[in-house]
Amino acid sequence: MVNFNNETTVTTAAGDVVKILLLQRRADLFEALEKYNKEKYQGVASGLSIVKARLFTLFLEMQGAMKRKLKEDEYIEHLGTIKDSSEIEPILDEIYFLNEQLDKMGLTKIDTRKQYDDTNAETENKIKGL
Amino acid sequence: MKKRYTYDHGLPFSEKLGDNCKSLIKRVNGNKAAMILFDGMVGEGKTTAMVHVADFINHCHGLPDIDLQLKNHPQLALGGVEFLKQLRVCFDKKLPVIIYDEAGDFNKRGSLSKFNAMMNRTFETFRAFKIIVLVGLPAFHVLDNDLLDKGIPRLLMHLSGRNDYYGNFQGYSLSRMMYLKYVMGKCVVKPQVYSRVEANFVGHFLDLTPERSAALDNISTKGKLEVLRSSEIKADGLMGYGEMANKLGRSIDWLRRAIARLNVKPKRTIGRAKYFDEMALNRVADHLEHDYKNRGKK
Numbered sequence: 001m002v003n004f005n006n007e008t009t010v011t012t013a014a015g016d017v018v019k020i021l022l023l024q025r026r027a028d029l030f031e032a033l034e035k036y037n038k039e040k041y042q043g044v045a046s047g048l049s050i051v052k053a054r055l056f057t058l059f060l061e062m063q064g065a066m067k068r069k070l071k072e073d074e075y076i077e078h079l080g081t082i083k084d085s086s087e088i089e090p091i092l093d094e095i096y097f098l099n100e101q102l103d104k105m106g107l108t109k110i111d112t113r114k115q116y117d118d119t120n121a122e123t124e125n126k127i128k129g130l
Numbered sequence: 131m132k133k134r135y136t137y138d139h140g141l142p143f144s145e146k147l148g149d150n151c152k153s154l155i156k157r158v159n160g161n162k163a164a165m166i167l168f169d170g171m172v173g174e175g176k177t178t179a180m181v182h183v184a185d186f187i188n189h190c191h192g193l194p195d196i197d198l199q200l201k202n203h204p205q206l207a208l209g210g211v212e213f214l215k216q217l218r219v220c221f222d223k224k225l226p227v228i229i230y231d232e233a234g235d236f237n238k239r240g241s242l243s244k245f246n247a248m249m250n251r252t253f254e255t256f257r258a259f260k261i262i263v264l265v266g267l268p269a270f271h272v273l274d275n276d277l278l279d280k281g282i283p284r285l286l287m288h289l290s291g292r293n294d295y296y297g298n299f300q301g302y303s304l305s306r307m308m309y310l311k312y313v314m315g316k317c318v319v320k321p322q323v324y325s326r327v328e329a330n331f332v333g334h335f336l337d338l339t340p341e342r343s344a345a346l347d348n349i350s351t352k353g354k355l356e357v358l359r360s361s362e363i364k365a366d367g368l369m370g371y372g373e374m375a376n377k378l379g380r381s382i383d384w385l386r387r388a389i390a391r392l393n394v395k396p397k398r399t400i401g402r403a404k405y406f407d408e409m410a411l412n413r414v415a416d417h418l419e420h421d422y423k424n425r426g427k428k
Contacts, residue, residue: 119146119331121285121303122153128305130281
């Protein structure tokens with residue numbers, strides 16, 4: 001998008017902003033989950049409220065994509081679980097599901113570089129097309 | 131510290147180099163060209179490392195160590211002229227590897243020379259011989275870019291920091307070689323570039339056994355003496371029989387007879403070869419003129 005507050009014409013595509021926001025939401029969710037687990041292992045009574053709230057926000061951030069990717073009944077089922085579940089297990093399943101979706105979108109897929117034995121010069125030559 | 135000639139795994143160099151050589155043998159068997167460059171400053175053990183690698187490649191083909199006799203060393207060539215001759219011998223004898231040592235004569239400064247054109251052509255076509263060429267030269271960046279663009283050198287072994295017991299090498303693939311060459315073009319202290327570009331593998335190699343080392347020294351010294359001899363002769367402006375005969379447009383036999391008849395003394399004799407100066411050439415030329423006149427009278 002064009003930055004009208006600045007005279008320079010540097011633009012950022014809306015998609016790029018959303019991608020960064022999604023990753024931020026994911027990091028926030030992980031932070032909340034970490035806090036929940038920490039308290040649970042310490043034996044301190046802890047609620048799922050913050051985890052659920054952040055999971056729901058992440059889902060909303062991805063809503064458009066989810067609607068396109070999922071069948072209608074699947075979409076409603078996922079939304080229902082996130083909104084109504086009070087147990088940790090279904091919440092965790094939803095976190096795993098959204099995490100996989102982010103990986104499929106290429107947002108968290110970082111292991112794309114081809115793995116090879118780079119101590120063998122000829123293997124590297126072949127990989128580099130030489 | 132006791133001097134060793136092989137490591138515990140049985141090779142005189144790090145195993146990784148052996149694995150890399152095996153990959154190149156596979157490439158050559160697939161009818162593709164393969165060349166390994168060995169570069170390093172004087173005394174870093176280029177020839178020693180090349181002999182080790184050539185022995186290894188020979189062993190992989192079920193052959194003995196390369197021959198290092200003074201009069202018979204088909205797999206070791208000193209300089210480009212000898213290399214071109216030996217390459218044919220290696221092909222005829224079905225030898226899988228040849229060493230082209232003292233390859234400083236093949237560089238981009240002489241890129242327009244007839245010799246370089248001939249060498250380039252040879253390197254373009256030698257894949258058909260199924261021979262791996264090991265090239266030893268002080269700095270690989272003097273090579274023509276064209277050679278790298280054609281993908282003929284597959285591995286660069288940079289040698290440095292040799293001591294009394296072992297030498298060290300760094301191995302670079304072709305893509306890293308290209309990068310090294312590019313950075314060297316921008317760098318004043320060129321050898322520093324090797325510490326900037328990460329090597330594919332590093333390792334060590336040991337000395338040759340004393341017998342093989344002595345045999346190699348003999349060949350190497352002979353080659354270096356020949357270089358010295360030709361420089362000496364060029365510096366003094368002397369000529370051998372071949373060059374004189376060429377200038378006079380007569381055969382070497384005729385020239386030998388004329389020199390004997392005129393009792394011209396050589397300016398210098400190195401080994402069995404005689405070298406003459408400009409004055410000797412003029413005397414023979416006068417004799418040649420006289421010879422023509424006499425023929426005319428008859």
